[in-house]
Amino acid sequence: MGRGKIVIKRIDNSTSRQVTFSKRRNGLLKKARELSILCEAEVGLIVFSSSGRLYDFASSSMKSVIERYKQLKEEHHQLLTPDSEVKEQIFTEEIKELNRKGNLVHQENLELHKKVCEEREVNEANKRSNSLHTISNGYDIHRAIHLQISLHQPQNNEA
Template identity: 40%
Template sequence: MGRGKLVIQRIDNTTSRQVTFSKRRSGLIKKARELSILCDAQVGLIIFSSTGKLYEFANTNMRSVIERYHNTHDCVLQPIPADDLKFWQREAAQLRHQLQLLEESHRKLMGEDLSNLSIKDLQSLENQLEASLKGVRTQKDQLLANEITDLKRNGGLTRQENIELYQKLHIVKQENSDLRKKLNGTYKEHQAYQQPHKSISVQSDRYIPVRLQLSQPQPLNIDASARTTTKLGLQLH
């Protein structure tokens, strides 16, 4: 269920009145801050509680807001003299006329509303367009020349960097070549050092004496031979 409609009147309960004041004050300051940010407005808020405590908010400076308020309020309250009023009316009329002329000139420059112009007016408009086009081309050529100069300078710097990198690469290749030569020389010396030892070991292996061990003859079991002979004789009979 939604809350009932709140009656806007003084709250008699002191505690409820203080709680409502605190909540509404925070919400009001929040809204003032959002208004100043979203709408780029200069906001000044002054609140006095029932106990006389001051609460304020200003997105710039409270003193400047108050001074601006007084100046604006004084200007609004002071009546404008009739002469000044006529002067500002004439100024407004002149500004409106100048604005109308500028709009017509702009339409003509865009190629619109040319039917009422004479040959002299068209020639003047053409000269004006040519002068404007010349200025535009001059500015464009200047910008292109500046860009070409920057590109040439950057190209020279890039070329110099490439030369330095090529020199560094050549030095690294030379160091790698020297290191490879040193490694090959060390490997050959190592091979030459190991070759005599291998030949000596092969020759020494040829004259290694071979030790042979003769097994002792096994004694003949006479009893077993006699029994075998007796059995064979019985079988023959």
């Protein structure tokens, strides 16, 4: 039977928190060491406890790991600066233009919806007024029946 999942939040009990920190810190340091050995990775790990105590691991020297990190971070920043700013500006302008077009389409949609609703209301009103003045023929209630009135002439019995 496996362990249950725990909720990742601050542990309120200070003793339990310290025990958990110690166990997880040791596990993290062990994983960093295994990663460097198994994969020939250059690993540097720095952990400060809540009391300010330092724990660290470096596969070579921590100074060389930090220098390599700074160098790659600087190169990455330089790669992003010249061309990326121009490309980023182009994307930003395209996004603004697409948003503007989207707003226009939305406004057109609202106007069309309003127009359709108004036409529907007019049609319904016309149907109601027409149905008051027509007689149903049993099939189509909107079709008018044309009646002719003829005068009844009395029959003369004398003849």
